[in-house]
Every structure is written in structure tokens, then in C-alpha cells.
Amino acid sequence: MTVELRDLLPADLRRSWVVDGTCPDLDLYSLFRARQISDPHRTAVLDGKGKLCYTALDRKVRSLAGGLRDLGIGPGDVVGVQLPNDRNAVIADLALAALGAIALPFPVGRGSLEAECLLRRAEAVAVIAATEHRGTRHAADLFTLSTALPALRHVVAGGSGTAPAGTIPLARLMRSDRGGFIAARPHPDSAARILVSSGSEAEPKMVAYSHNALAGGRGNFLASLITDGTPPRCLFLVPLSTAFGSNGTAVTLARHGGTLVLLDHFTPESALAAIRDHKPTHVLGVPTMVRMMLDQLDEAGGELPAPTALVLGGAPLDGTTAGAASEAFGCPVVNLYGSADGVNCHTGLRHRTPPTDGHGVVAGRPDPRVADIRVTDPDDGEVLDHGRVGEIVARGPMSPLCYVGAPDLDARYRTPDGWVRTGDLGFLDEDGVLHVVGRLKDVVIRGGANISPAEVERELTSHPLIRDVVCVGVPDALMGERLAACVVIRGSDAPTLDELGEHLTTRGLEQRKRPEHLLVVERLPLTPAGKPDRAALRERLSAAASSPGTAGTDSLVSAG
Incomplete structure (x- = not known):
């Protein structure tokens, strides 16, 4: 291993979670192998190619692991993975774990410039990428970049189509002899996976997680949402390559022996079809995806089999969406607050819809058993009393080791005793319930006054004509920035800016927080990670402002 990955948690604290049984103290492949032995014919993966049982999956994993070992890939090596949500992504995850290597997954659709940055900083020795996905040829693009990456020795091309010249076909590696393969047994507290965080930095943050942090800490999160101990059947609407998606192979399969239901690409139609056809116990997505599905349900109608839970994260969840989703899907809606940096908190299954209180x-x-949370003074780190707003910090069994190739981020976002500084503002009430109120840096500064887009979004989602909304700041020569509301409407009638302002006033917001631009869009654009694409919305606002009436289906209104 060339890139340094050191654990920023005290060693005795990390091991205490093994002693008390919070973490399993086994590497991910050993956990998966135990599941395969105990129930060899259980379905592990359901994707566009059909079913794959645990035994068939393990055969493919061992073959690929042997093929990668023949390429010289071994314990501690970082290997990038840019594959869509299908069985190949799962096979690659487990094969790297079996080698004791470290997986660095990132979503298809991420551009080559960002991929080059990730692979370079992580000192990846190889990358497994899609030959072609939705018109993009990731493997060929990455091979072109490989000359600028001295550590990168191999580009492996997977999926349909012919592997580009110079790359290694994934199919060939998966035909390797698995009979002689003996899995490595990496230390459970060593690095297993690098999660990519789409935070506020100029470049994406990379965060290293151990086997125990994934199967233990993150595994305990999902365990709390399994009602009767039955292995879960999880439909992932988000990419497995995201932080949210890391609850897939490592957690659903290795920790809980469940089934992954995978969509190669999210659309509301395909997601609803997967619920009808495969009857998942848990559906994991972001609120915008669910709003799109609700729109489709309004048009198509029809009954859906009720999951155990709809688990929504990645963006704030409002009460209107939660209530509509609970009624439509017939199950509790779980609001998941978390990030790749090492924070997790959720509302659980006790409520049909998550509680809301205006704070x-x-x-x-x-x-x-997942992550302990405190609220501290952002300036001096002092722990604040219940009810006082401060920065949310987290530390627990799911805490990552460190940031990858970025000691400056370790210094900025980790305390000397290992707590993660989230940059989020919130408070703990008298009952110990966490409330998230905004971001330290995610503000629109209008004429010197700060406006929290999250606060305005939260209140606008309760407007009867709005299905979905994202608020962003747009440059302004006079005020510095002005707030724009980008909305998806219900039906055919769009609200006016004045109507939105009046609605916010009735909800208790000051007049300075009213949006001054309104962009009506058919659907919100999503990033490759499945979150609302704020940068794309800013571009569309700029295009609509410079060329009114020619911005496609977008409709822009600005205050006079």
C-alpha cells in the first residue's frame, strides 16, 4: 500500500466496539462467505440479467479475485471501480475485499477529469470501468488518462461491448481458475473501501472506511430497520458507488445475508416496476426520486406491495413528501441524515412519517452502535447544552479512518480525539432528538444578510402547487447574490413569486428570505450520485435569464 491511511480514532476505543459485540471483527469477504455457506441458494443479486444466488456469486468473485491477483493486485492496493448498478459492481466489491485490496468506487457519469483526480490522489494501481454506459465510454477515457497516472498499471473494461485497445476485459478475468484461490484475511480494522463525498471542497473528498466500520457501524444502521431478523431485500435507487450505496454489498449482503435489487439507471417508471415485480422490504433513495415516483403514480395509479420501509437520505426530507410517500407506499418513511464523512442518524420505524416541529x-x-452525536460550539469545540444550536459532530463504530491523501482535511474536519466535524448546524432537544437546521457554509449572502436555502426549501415544499424544490444563489451585481427557487409543480398551474413569498410569510419566514427568481422545470436534474444537481440548475437559470423564451421547458420569472 502506497497511500497512507491511518486511523484517527484512539485504538483502544476502536477495539472496545469489537469487545462489546458492536462490530463483527471479520473482514467483508469472510462475512459474505459465511452467509454463502449458511444459505447457498438464497438470491444475492437481482438485476437486468436476472437472479444470481450466493453460491454463483461467490464463484464469480473468487474467479475475478484470482484474475486480479495474477495482475499483481494484492493487500492494501487501491483499485477504482466505475460500474453501473449491476452484478459486476457487486462481484468487483467482493473480489477486492477477498484480496485485501481497497475499493474506490465512484458513479458512472462522473467525468474523466474528476476520475483522474480521484485515482491520482488515492494512488490507485488499477481501475475497473464500464466499457460503455448510456453513451459514455469510461474504460477508454480512463485508459487515455493512464499515462498521466504513474501508479495506475491496469484498466479493466467490463459490461457489454468490445474492450478498448490496451484494456483488460473483465469477462476474461472472471474466467480465471478459482480452484486455487485462497482469500486474504485482512485485519477487520484495516481499510476496505474509500467513499467519495460530494461536499463543498473544490475537489471531491475521499474517506477511508474499515471492514468493521462498514459491516459493524453501517450494518447496525440497517439492522435497526429490520423488524424480524429476516434477511432484507433492498432496492437501491442510488448508485452502489455512493456513500449511501455502501449499504449494499458490505451491509445488505455481507452483514445481513440479504438480496440486492439493482437498477442500472434510475427512472421513476423502472423504480415502480421493480417494487411491483420484486417486492423489496427496503427501498433506498433520495427525496427527489420519490417525488418523481409519486408524480408517476398520480398518472398511472395502481396498488403497490408495501415495503417494510422507505429509507430516504442524501437531501433534506420535508413533511409533505414524507406524508405523501407513506400513504402511497403503505409503509413508514425513514428520514436518514448521514454522510460519507462519518455521521448517521435516522428517525426509524416507530413513526409512519418522520415527526416535524418547525425547528x-x-x-x-x-x-x-452506529455513531454518537454531539453539538458543539463551532469556534472552540465546547459541547453545548440541549436546545442550543451549534455544529454537529459525530464519532462511533461507523467512523472512518481518515481522509485520503488530504492531511489538510483531517486537520480541518477531525478533532484530536477522532470526532468528525460535519459542518452542519443543529441541536439536540431535551429528549435527545437531533434537529438539523442548516449548514455553516451553505448560505446565500444577499446584501450582507445570510439566507439558508435549506430553510426556504423546507417551507416551500408545503405549498400545494409545488411537488419539489431546490433553492440556489445566483450572482447579482447590486446585492452580491439573490435567492432563486427552482420548482417542479403539481398539475399545470405554477405559483407566482408573490404567492411563494406570501406562503413563506405565513410559515413565519422574514421577507428577506423570499426567492427573487422562480425557475419552473419539468424535473430536477440529478448528479451521478442521485442528488439534485445545483450546479446544473444555476446554469439553467443563467441560460433562461440570458435567452428568455429559449430555455427548453424551463420558465423563469424574476422579481421586478
Whole structure:
């Protein structure tokens, strides 16, 4: 291993979670192998190619691991993975774990410039990428970049189509002899996976997680949402390559022996079809995806089999969406607050819809078996009393080791005793329930006054004509920035800016927080990670402002 990955948590604290049984103290492949032995014919993966049982999956994993070992890939090596949500992504995950290597997954659709940055900083020795996906040829693009990446020795091309010249076909590696393969047994507290965080930095943050942090800490999160101990059947609407998606292979399969239901690409139609056809127990997505599905349900109608839970994260969840989703899907809606940086808190299954009270987004009661949470003064780190707003910090079994190739981020976002500084503002109430009220840096500064887009979004979602909304700041020569509301409407009638302003006033917001631009869009654009694409919305606002009437289906209104 060339890139340094050191654990920023005290060693005795990390091992205490093994001693008390919070973490399993086994590497991910050993956990998966135990599941395969105990129930060899259980379906592990359901994707566009059909079903794959645990035994068939393990055969493919061992073959690929042997092929990668023949390429010289071994314990501690970082290997990038840019594959869509299908069985190949799962096979690659487990094969790297079996080698003791470290997976660095990132979503298809991410551009080559960002991929080059990730692979370079992580000192990846190889990358497994899609030959072609939705018109993009990731493997060929990455091979072109490989000359600028001295550590990168191999580009492996997977999926349909002919592997580009110079790359290694994934199919060939998966035909390797698995009979002689003996899995490595990496230390459970060593690095297993690098999660990519789409935060506020100029470049994406990379965060290293151990086997125990994934199967233990993150595994305990999902365990709390399994009602009867039956292995879960999880439909992932988000990419497995995201932080949210890391609850897939490592958690659903290795920790809980469940089934992954995978969509190669999210659309509301395909997601609803997967619920009808495969009857998942848990559906994991972001609120915008669910709003799109609700729109489609309004048009198509029809009954859906009720999952155990709809688990929504990645963006704030408002009460209107939660209530509509609970009624439509016939199950509790779980509001998940979390990030790749090492924070997790959720509202659980006790409520049909997450509680709301007007004091920020209710995130639930922190679970110390996943991550303990405190609220501290952003300036001096002092722990604040219940009810006082400060920075949310987290530390627990799911805490990552460190940031990858970025000691400056370790210094900025980790305390000397290992707590993660989230940059989020919130408070703990008298009952120990966490409320998230905004971001330290995510503000629109209008004429010197700060406006929290999250606060305005939260209140606008309760407007009867709005299905979905994202608020962003747009440059302004006079005020510095002005707030724009980008909305998806219900039906055919769009609200006016004045109507939105009046609605916000009735909800208790000051007049200075009223949006001054309104962009009506058919659907919100999503990033490759499945979150609302704020940068794309800013571009569309700029295009609509410079060329009114020619911005496609977008409609822009600005205050006079």
C-alpha cells in the first residue's frame, strides 16, 4: 500500500466496539462467505440479467479475485471501480475485499477529469470501468488518462461491448481458475473501501472506511430497520458507488445475508416496476426520486406491495413528501441524515412519517452502535447544552479512518480525539432528538444578510402547487447574490413569486428570505450520485435569464 491511511480514532476505543459485540471483527469477504455457506441458494443479486444466488456469486468473485491477483493486485492496493448498478459492481466489491485490496468506487457519469483526480490522489494501481454506459465510454477515457497516472498499471473494461485497445476485459478475468484461490484475511480494522463525498471542497473528498466500520457501524444502521431478523431485500435507487450505496454489498449482503435489487439507471417508471415485480422490504433513495415516483403514480395509479420501509437520505426530507410517500407506499418513511464523512442518524420505524416541529429537520435519536452525536460550539469545540444550536459532530463504530491523501482535511474536519466535524448546524432537544437546521457554509449572502436555502426549501415544499424544490444563489451585481427557487409543480398551474413569498410569510419566514427568481422545470436534474444537481440548475437559470423564451421547458420569472 502506497497511500497512507491511518486511523484517527484512539485504538483502544476502536477495539472496545469489537469487545462489546458492536462490530463483527471479520473482514467483508469472510462475512459474505459465511452467509454463502449458511444459505447457498438464497438470491444475492437481482438485476437486468436476472437472479444470481450466493453460491454463483461467490464463484464469480473468487474467479475475478484470482484474475486480479495474477495482475499483481494484492493487500492494501487501491483499485477504482466505475460500474453501473449491476452484478459486476457487486462481484468487483467482493473480489477486492477477498484480496485485501481497497475499493474506490465512484458513479458512472462522473467525468474523466474528476476520475483522474480521484485515482491520482488515492494512488490507485488499477481501475475497473464500464466499457460503455448510456453513451459514455469510461474504460477508454480512463485508459487515455493512464499515462498521466504513474501508479495506475491496469484498466479493466467490463459490461457489454468490445474492450478498448490496451484494456483488460473483465469477462476474461472472471474466467480465471478459482480452484486455487485462497482469500486474504485482512485485519477487520484495516481499510476496505474509500467513499467519495460530494461536499463543498473544490475537489471531491475521499474517506477511508474499515471492514468493521462498514459491516459493524453501517450494518447496525440497517439492522435497526429490520423488524424480524429476516434477511432484507433492498432496492437501491442510488448508485452502489455512493456513500449511501455502501449499504449494499458490505451491509445488505455481507452483514445481513440479504438480496440486492439493482437498477442500472434510475427512472421513476423502472423504480415502480421493480417494487411491483420484486417486492423489496427496503427501498433506498433520495427525496427527489420519490417525488418523481409519486408524480408517476398520480398518472398511472395502481396498488403497490408495501415495503417494510422507505429509507430516504442524501437531501433534506420535508413533511409533505414524507406524508405523501407513506400513504402511497403503505409503509413508514425513514428520514436518514448521514454522510460519507462519518455521521448517521435516522428517525426509524416507530413513526409512519418522520415527526416535524418547525425547528429544523428532525433527524432522530442518535444510536451509539452506529455513531454518537454531539453539538458543539463551532469556534472552540465546547459541547453545548440541549436546545442550543451549534455544529454537529459525530464519532462511533461507523467512523472512518481518515481522509485520503488530504492531511489538510483531517486537520480541518477531525478533532484530536477522532470526532468528525460535519459542518452542519443543529441541536439536540431535551429528549435527545437531533434537529438539523442548516449548514455553516451553505448560505446565500444577499446584501450582507445570510439566507439558508435549506430553510426556504423546507417551507416551500408545503405549498400545494409545488411537488419539489431546490433553492440556489445566483450572482447579482447590486446585492452580491439573490435567492432563486427552482420548482417542479403539481398539475399545470405554477405559483407566482408573490404567492411563494406570501406562503413563506405565513410559515413565519422574514421577507428577506423570499426567492427573487422562480425557475419552473419539468424535473430536477440529478448528479451521478442521485442528488439534485445545483450546479446544473444555476446554469439553467443563467441560460433562461440570458435567452428568455429559449430555455427548453424551463420558465423563469424574476422579481421586478
